[in-house]
Amino acid sequence: MDTPHPADDSEPNAERARGRAWYTRSVLSRLANPFELSDDPGDPAATTPDIEHDPESGDARYAVVDELGRGGVGVVFKARDHDLRRDVAMKVLQRQGGTTGTIASVDDLDPAYLGRFLEEAQVTGQLDHPGIVPIHELGLDREGQLFFTMRMVRGQTFGDVLEHVVKGSEGWTTTRALGVILKVCEAMGYAHHKGVVHRDIKPANIMVGRFGESYVMDWGLAKLLDAATDGGGTTLAAVSASLNTRSLVQSDRQEATDSDRDSPHATLQGDVVGTPAYMAPEQAGGEHQIVGKRSDVYSVGALLYQLLTGQPPYVPPGTKVSPHMVLRWVVEGPPKPVTELAPKAPPELAAICDKAMARDPSARYDGMLAMAEDIQAFIEDRVVRAHQSGAWAEFRKWVRRNRAMAGSIFAALVVAMASLGIV
Secondary structure, eight states: OOSOOOOOOOHHHHHHHHHHHHHHHHHHHHHHOOSOOOSOTTOGGGOOOOEESOTTOOSSSEEEEEEEEEOSSEEEEEEEETTTTEEEEEEEEOOTTSOOOOOSOGGGSOHHHHHHHHHHHHHHHTOOOTTBOOEEEEEEOTTOOEEEEEEOOOEEEHHHHHHHHHHTOTTOOHHHHHHHHHHHHHHHHHHHHTTEEOSOOOGGGEEEETTSOEEEOOOTTOEEOTTOBOSSSOBHHHHHHHHTHHHHOOOOOOHHHHTOTTOTTSOBOSSSOBOGGGOOHHHHTTOGGGOSHHHHHHHHHHHHHHHHHSSOTTOOTTOOOOHHHHHHHHHHOOOOOHHHHOTTSOHHHHHHHHHHTOSSGGGSOSSHHHHHHHHHHHHTTOOOTTTOOSHHHHHHHHHHHTHHHHHHHHHHHHHHHHHTTOO
């Protein structure tokens, strides 16, 4: 398979397109009229947020300071929030074709394009977890420019962390980096509990802060699962139906991959969505109906694979392979085993990776928290279920963790047996 699957032009899709157009218009209408507007132009309730591109200006609430990144749908800026006196990250919808500008009319843009942007803000805004960056505001400024603001994260990507592990720089070790993957598992466990699948977990979408905080970023490809609820009684399936998640949502690509579209780390846009090197086989094959929580488990396993081997799945270091070629390899078979590329890797971690990246989704961990439990067990020198289990394994791990106590007990047993004439 060299290209994403073509879209279906059937009548049901046309009906969904009309639904998307109605939905985006209704949301934009609410954003443009956040209050019951007064007839008095001077009434504060009649105003909408404004964006100023002069950082020194205090006339608008937000002042754009610098550009941080650019993708297929939006541009991310560092902005100053004058009202709350803080820096925020601001994502602004750009015109189709990659040019930034205001939205003169909803009809000027494809409703699916608008919907993707709205979807990312709304889904992320429902995920209240320390490992997921909170959304502050979704708005439409006076010039008709659609944007949302979120916490400004200062730090580095997990890709940078992986490079530090290889070089042994900045105090990064395999165990320390494993702690970041553990936090990713916990954040994704929460998202899955809320019925949200990420579908584009990769090193570039994991941010590591200066004080140990870790964040799962870029929810533009999020898929809402039918069976989940949002905790308040409203089914996310209803939201999914109104947004037509599968056909609306596409992912913004990182600035680095956007400048190199042949990078194996570039996010493909179309019906097959995600980043090939970290994509589960069912996702790479376009089997949308079975893409779910265990697809994200596979992707986190791919993070662990790269940590242990020093390279992404399917992509040897220093090579340049097209994303479509990597996509074909993912569909055809598994990557080289961890034990082949990294013979000295801890066998427990290799077993965790193998289980998480099993070709058959049913053979993977049944959820992120199960994977997190095995990672935590390795860190604490307890039995890793993916590697071995049973009373004897538990006993050996207990002895390793409690050598002094085990030695004392053994010595006491020898003395007791000697006194009884057994030895």
